[in-house]
Amino acid sequence: MFLRPNLYTSYEAEVQILPTYTKKVLAAIGIILLLLIPFDIPLITSATDLPLLRNIPVISNGIPPLRFLGDNSWLRVLDEALIFGIAALGINILTGMAGQVSLGHAFFMGVGAYSGAVLGGVSTSSVWGWNLPIWIWLPGAGIGAALVGIVVSPVAVRLRGLYLAIVTLGLVFLGIHMSNTTWGRHIAGDPGLGRDFPKYDIRLWKEEAPLITINDDGKWFGFLDVTDNQKKYLFLAVLFLVFILLAKNVARTRTGRALQAIRDRDIAAEVMGVPEFKYKLIAFATSSFFAGIAGALFASFAGKLPASQFSLALSVEFIAILLIGGVGTVSGTVMGTFFVVLTPKFVESFTEWLADKTDGGGVSAKLAEVVISTGPGNQGPISSAIQTPGYPLNVFDWNLVLYGVLIILFLIFEPLGLYGIWIKIRNYWKRWPFSY
Amino acid sequence: MAKLNFDASEPSHLVGLSIVVGGAIFSAYELATGADIYATTLLKSLALGSVYALIALGTVLIFKATEVINFAQGAMAMVGVLFISFMVADGNLPIVGFFWEIPNPIYELGGPEWIKWFLSVIVALVFAALLGLLIERLAIRPMIGEPLFSVAVITLGLEIALRVLANDTVKINFRSVDAPWGNGGFNIGDGFVNWSYFAAMITAAIAFVAVFFFYRSRMGIAMRAVAHDQEAAMAQGINIGRVFAIAWGAGAVLAAMGGLFATQPPVKQTGAVDTDVALVAFRALPAVILGGLDSVQGALLGGLIVGTAEIYAGQYLSGQTAWLGSGYPLIVPYFVMIIGLLVRPYGLFGTPEIRRV
Amino acid sequence: MRKLTKGIAPFLALALVAAACGGDDDDTATTDAPAATDAPAATDAPAATDAPVATDAPDAPDTTDAPAVTSPPPAAEILTDFGVDDDVIRVGLNADLSGIFAPLVTQIVAGQEAYWDIVNDNGGIAGRQVELVIKDSGYDVPTHLENYAEMADEGPDGVIMFSQSTGSPHTAATTESLVKDNLLAIPLSWYSGWAEPTQLGSNVMELYTSYCLEAMNGVEYLAGENSATTIGIVSFPGEYGQDGAQGAKKAAEALGLEVVYDGEGAVVPGSDQTPVITELVAANPDIVWATLNPGTLAEILGGAYQQGLRATWSGNSPSWNYQLLATDLGPIADEVYWHSTYTALWGAVDSPGMTAMIEGMRAKQPDAVLSDSYIVSWTEGMATQAVLEQAAANGDMTRAGAVAALQDVQVDFQGLAPDQTWSGAPNDYIVRESYIYDVDISKFSAGATVSEEGGTGFTLLTGPYVGEIAGNYDFQEACFKAG
Known part of the structure; x- marks a missing residue:
């Protein structure tokens, strides 16, 4: 089957996540590149540690054409791309697969961010926080957003097309307003300064020293010498891969097929026994779950954010990602994310370079x-x-x-x-x- | 137009009835206890509603012809009112005024100030229409036949680009539009009514009457045919390109008129363009949706309902700020829209989409 | 709004920049990184003890073209790490140049360019030329943090300190990193919490007084001049608005004024202000204190005036924009509004600093729009220069050295703003003076440039002014505790 990419002998073969050898190889290369990008300094601390690895030039010197990406400032942009990627995969399920145009993705990201903050944040005189470990607050952020998605969906299911788009746009404004009320301030903190968000550090419970540090410098497992920026990147890269897998799996299950049927012709889908309400609700919940996780990661990455950051502009960015990447496909969404998030940085460097030239x-x-x-x-x-x-x-x-x-x-x-x-x-x- | 056939078994009718009855009781009480404040509030809400209705009407015209919801309406409003400001305050022709200064010839003539102001505004509106045509030609026409969602996002791109250009022109300044009525007005008891309230209402009324008659003209009928079915209209020999162009030109003019009144009381006290004029158009989107995306009378009614709700909530719920949250008038339009859509998913007058298997 | 920007032929740009960046970074960032990480921290202040500390020679400096503060001579041997080499000192501006505050911040940044041009013309600092690294945050927190990472890095854009960090949430989001990276930042924000030594303010170098103390001074002066017995307060929610409102309330309490309308946090920009105006007019106060922005102030002031409120108004400095005088609101503001500020305003005060600034702007940027923002530029520049010169005198121009030098610095703003130090407890060094001006439409010249004779529409009423309340205020923590 190596040179016959379109030949599938069974349904199982066709719906594999990576149906062809080429795709398998490309995916493997992609994953390795993704994980090696931050390393332009020697990964292994001393020559005595695992000397074999140290002699591989890619590990000791970085990947030549992508080396600049290992800079701290570029790593930050890449981190952001990974976080946005997770959210974009979510909106791809709702808008790309189920055909429900939503301008409210920023709202669900905000819900996730603040669910995570309440669960994992530190409580002060003015904000709530239960200081729980990341394995509770991160999934909790997703679940919180998904629950709100479920609450919203009965309204949303009644609406179609642009009516839905504008109503979800209204959600963004409602969300920012709610953060400004007396009780909203206990969740979102000061409208000007925002609140502190929990850090990525992985703890078993509330102990002092984290099990795996992600926010501070220091070796991992005693021998992996990685900086805090590299740690954050690797943590997010692994999460990103997990969510790609999740999104791919949503697409090729019964749910995914049902969503696509609803998108293509909802009445026909219902005639065939696909309950529209149930699946639209699932689409909203799943999409919000992704958004919630991404929102919590986004907020935690910044450390401190005002609620106004979850604005319409953020929602629009996801719509741009979806359209520039290509609606309805996971790989398109990933490409779109990297394009939209990285392009500003490239162009900024380009104009700086151009301005230098005039001298x-x-x-x-x-x-x-x-x-x-x-x-x-x-x-x-x-x-x-x-x-x-x-x-x-x-x-x-x-x-x-x-x-x-x-x-x-x-x-x-x-x-x-x-x-x-x-x-x-x-x-x-x-x-x-x-x-x- | 929808007929008033009351049906007690229809939930939407019951909701409508209860709103009307509740509003009547409230109005009667307020009229009895504070007629002056009630009257000024009413005029104010009609004025704000007119601003929303003007912007909403532009959006609806564009939607009816091209099936595109124009997210750039706010930016077009801002650019349009900047054109007016160029003409009347700087005394330069717009567009070119961004780069070079060409004096506005109208102010060279004699005659009363307000006539010169009025003529200059008309010329500025012509430039706004040209801008609409330009946008249609460059960004919308190539997208005929593409998914509508993509075209809607194109208008979002336009919104970003136009607004940055406009904001950069405004900078820290407040650019006056030198309206002849200024910020003057008169008192009714303790309330104050600006002249600009009436200007906004009259302009909106003229615009709606003009659109009403336009839809009965040859071109208007062609436009309605295009709205109904693009392919069939084309097969009948209707020039779709021209219909698109007229819709965008008219949309831009209406946006500029809405923008002009968005710089006046009750929206702004300064009578000048600043960087948040474009945001007013975002508050007009609920009016469009509430009235129904493809309905002209819906735009009028939606605008008035949203404007009334916002002003009345601001006036009579101000004591409840503690639990409503400060700045609650900002979300009243969206709240009204969501309630409205729960009852009527296609807005008050919107045509339900025909779904085929 | 997020700066998600850009795209001149993006693909072309992509390729070109990839090549350009790759080349640069090979040489600089990667090679010296491992060695440099632990060097500066250990050598905290070796030369600090024997350096000639701040010679306060009050002889009038040559004001023709030197904005320079009386500067201690640099030490013979100067230790450096990032952002400083033998020829260049890099100073960072992480500024909002395309977001909502861009109109103001572009002026401030442009003014700083003029300031540093003059400093460089006069030989720079410790024989080094000052180079500004300017990055645009678009008033977006993540972008601000990206820029911060780039400038805090050891690469070619690494800086020794920030002479401008726009935005409260943005600066607050970097405070932890500022301490970790040993960087100083001057925020464009006057929240009283910046003066808290342990919290937000560790490496944040707040200039002038805070919203809170400014409000105390303003209310005290306003009440005294107008023999007021009642006050109304309108403010935005959050660290800006409520800090100012808290100050006004403290002053009202001390003066025995009755707060007839408490609109602390009641005003949200961009929404219809009917509820606030209705309540305010009904309460009918003698004076009103506002902590808003110019657009919102215009709506509330104009609306309340039309409905018959004849109070005297004043508010925190960012509430007013002199360009409002060009609008329909101009005559009303001329009648009822007094402007409170932290600094002297363009031409409204006669002092050597003012003369030097006006001449400097005319020489360097003759076409720039006339504005009071350049005073902020100048004072930010003077404060930064003072810190850097002190660090040079201490012989330690590392980032940690600059942080340490802050303790020895005494900035003489030459009449542009109250002089300032940052050593000791907050109570010792917080600035308590503010200025109060009457808005005067006859002194306003619309559309003038810095080269023309003109004004921004003010008459000085009093200043630098310290009221009794602000003067005796015991500063322990921020007036308004923000999350």
Whole structure:
């Protein structure tokens, strides 16, 4: 079956998570890369520890083209991508698979974040917290959000299409308002400063020294010398893989098939014996569960957040992830997440690099000055000054404008998203040399 | 238009009846105890409702023609009112005014100030319409036939881009629109009524009457046909592109008019554009949904209901802030919308989607 | 809003930047990282004892183009770690340049650029040029933290301290890391909790007085001048609004004013303000203290005035924006509003610092819009410069050295703001002075640039002013305890 990717001899073979050898190999490489990205310093402390591993250059020196990703600041962005990935997988179940457009994902993330904070946070005079260990508060965050999802779903099931989208948008505003009430403040803390969230450290119960530290420097298991940033990354990477597996499994079970049937033609699905209400409720609950976990991870990662962070802009970001990645597929969602979260950082580095070029001389400076305006002499659209009395805009505003334009262009030119591009590339090489 | 056939077995009718009866009892009590405050509150809520209705009407027009919900309505409102500000306060032509200054020719002429203001606003609205056409041509037209969800997200992208440009133009300033009525008004007992309340109501009334007649014109009928079935309309020889363009142009004009009144009392006391004008349009979305996405009379009624609910809740529940939470008027529109949709899932006048197997 | 930004030909950018970044980091970040981690902490203050400490020579400095504070001479041998080498000192600004506070913060950052240009023209600090590392947070906490990670790192963007960290939640989210990384930060926030030595404030260097003490001064002055017996308080919920409201209440209690409307936390921006206006007008106070933002203040002030309230208003500094004078509200504000601030305002005070600042802005950024933000830029710059020069004098320009130097620093703002120190207990060093101005529309020049003669619409009533209540206030913890 190695060169016959579309030949399946049984249903079991077709619904495997990784149905072909190519996919298995690619997935294995992907997982190894994912886990090795943070290591651009020697992983093993001294040469006497496991000398065999130490001689593998990838481990001692990092993966050459991806090495810069191991920087602390890049690791932070990657961490965020992993957290957003979990939430995006959730909205993919609701919007991509079940076809229920939701602009309320930020609300469910917030519910998760604050469920987690109440369960795992430290209580003070102004906020509640039970200081429970992570194996309770993290799942608790997911379950809390799922319960709220179940409460909301009877309303949501009655609504269709854009009506549902706007109502879920209303949830975001209701959520931020609730955090501002007297009782909401005991959960969400001060509206300006926010509250402290529990840390990732893994404890058995409330003991002083954690079983596995994730927030502080120090060796793991006595010999793995990893920094706090690398620890957080690895912790999130493992969770991310677990949730990919979960999402994949939702897609290929009875539930997943039922959801897709409802998306494609809900009345036909009901005629065939798929109870619409039950499965939409399951979709809401599952999606909220993912959102809740991601929300708790997100909040805990920041350490301290005001409730206004769970805003409409966050919801919109997930819709963008879904559309840019390609609606309805797990791999598309993952690609979309990394694209949407990492692109700003790449572009920021790019504009910084471009601005540096204008200082030099020669051809590169001339080219850079087409884009960057440094003074009255040249009129590029981007001003290198911070305060601009009008046109041209400063770099930071352009970054936002270009983000909006990017979404528009992407959807106009590739409505199927990154997943669509991937399919085109794959088909090109499948037919090669007879492709056109 | 829906007929008033009361049916006691229908829960939505009972809810509607109880709201009407409850409102009547409350109104009677308040009129008896504080008629001046009640009257100003009523006028204020009608004015706010008119602002919402104007913005909602633009959204509905666009939706009816293109089946796209325009999330950029707020940003378009802000850009539109900036155009007005360019024309009347800076005395420059808009759009070009972002980059170079070309004087507004109207202010070179003689005549009373308010006529010049009025003409300048009309010219600014024409520029707003051009902006709508431009957006339609560049971002919406290429998406004909693509999933509607994708087009809706395109408008979200537009919202981000336009709003950053607009905010950057406003900066720290409050850009005045120099409305001829200023922030003046008159007192009714202890209450105060701004002239701008009436300006907003009159503008909304004119806009709705204009749309009402437009839908009876040849082009309006074509637009309704397109709303009904794009392919069938095309087969009848209707130029869908032109219908789209007109809808977006009209949507942008209505957004700019809504934006103009979003800088006036009761929404703002400054009579100037600042960076949160666009947020008013987000509060108009519940009005659109409550009235029904594809209904013109729904936009009017939805806007008025949402505006009334917001102002009345603000006026008469202010003693309950302790348990409602401060800033509760902000979520009243959404609350009203959710209650409304529980009773009527397609809004008050929305056409239920026909579901086929 | 999250800065999720960007995309000039994203794929092209991706490839180019991948190449560019990879190259850079090979050389700098990775190679010196392992060796550097434990070096600075051990050498905390070796030279601190024998260094020439703060020569307070009060001879008038040459104010023509030197904004410089009277500076101790640098030590011969200077220890450095991150952010400082033999030629350059890197100072970080983690600022909101595209979010909701961007209009204000872009001015402050631009002003700082002008300030440091002048410092560099005059030879820099300890023979090193100051280089600003400016990053945009978009008023988004995660982005702020990303920027922080980059600037706290040992890489090419590593800084010695932050001369600006926009936003309370953002700065609060970094406080733990600030201590861990030995970094100082000047917040653009005046919450009284920043002065708590153990909590939020450990490495946070708050400039000027706090919302709370400012409110005490404001209420005391306002009540005295207007012979008031009743007060109304309107504020946002949270660390800003309620800190100010608590200060106002403490002052009202001490003065025996009756709080007829307590709107602490009652105002939420962006919503309809009818409930607040209704209650406030019904209560009919003599004076009103507001802790809001300009847009919301305009709505409440305008609404209440139209419904017949004729109180005298004042509020915490961020509540007012002089551009409001250009709107319909201008004449009303001229009549009833007094502006309370932490600093002197553009041209409203005659002092060497003010002259130097105005000349500096005119020389470096002649087209910049006239604004009071540049005073914040200047004072932030002066405070940062004082810390760095003290560190240089101590011979320790490591991050830890800068933190240690803060204890010896005494900043003379030359009349731009009350002078300040950070050593001892909070009660000894918190600033208690504030300024109170009458809003005066005749002194407002709309659309002027710094090069033109113009004003931001103020007449100084009193300042630097310390009321009895603020002067005797025993600071133990934040006036308002925020979660």
